Amino acid sequence: MKIDIVSDVVCPWCIIGYRQLQQALEATGIEAEIHWHPFELNPDMPAEGEALRDHVMRKYGSSAEESEANRSRLVSIGAELDIDFKFDDTSHIRNTFDAHQLMHWADTLGRKNDLKQALFQAYFTEQLDVSDRQVLIDKAVSLGLDKEEATAVLEDQRYAETVRSNEQLWVSRGIQGVPAVILGEKYLLSGAQGVENFSAALKQVESETA
Incomplete structure (x- = not known):
């Protein structure tokens, strides 16, 4: 099953x-081909980024207490999924345009999912600045990708357009x-739906396809 995922790191x-x-895929035994697609939550974010707490309060109108509670909730949910969220x-929230460009390059090499996971890890657990080109290059190199080519991709912005x-x-x-998760190029699921809902949707799409 082809699964498209529109997301930001x-x-x-x-x-x-x-x-x-x-x-859900493991539970149902359904085989999938994952395709990641770019989306910027904050395309106008400056290079220096913005403090995460301030950003959430400004963008969503949350109080400091609500912002803290949301982060605590994420940590708890993440722990159940083997995600070590560090806040x-x-x-800081970061600009991700260069990250998306580097992932597009990785996609041409069949390594986009690998780089995507590495950047999730870098941002949420290692608390690294994923707008920093050296961080991006280092992560690419850690996967065995070519350092000079990764550097050139970011410097000449060949995939910007x-x-x-x-x-x-x-x-x-x-x-x-x-x-945004699109199953079989037909069915859109928005947000983190939970394992049970994803499983049910996968089974439905598979049965309709069959």
Whole structure:
């Protein structure tokens, strides 16, 4: 089954949703071909980023207490899915345009999922700045990808137009938030649905396809 996932690497619900989907695929025994697609939660985020607590309070109108409670909830949910979320007063939201460009390059090498997972780990557990080109290059190299080519991809921005076009394509199809999971190019599931709901949807799509 082809599964398209529109997501951003600084979206906690994207990694949560992906892990839930993984468990659902294992539980149902359905084989899937995952295709990641770019989405920027904050395309206008400056290079220096923004403190996560301030960002959540400003963007969603949350209080400091609500923001803290949300992070605590994420930590608890993540623990059940083997995701080690790390949040503290230094946590920042980051610009991810370069990250999406590097992932597009990795996709041409069949390694996009590997880099996607490495960047989730870098941002949420290692608390690294995924807008920093050296961080991105280091993560690519850790996967055995070519350092010089990764550096060149970011320096010459050769995939900038392609990534922008892909982002606009999914927005034009009505995607306003992530994760957006499309099963079999027909059925859209928005958000982290939970293992049971993902399992039920997978079974339904498989039965209709058959």
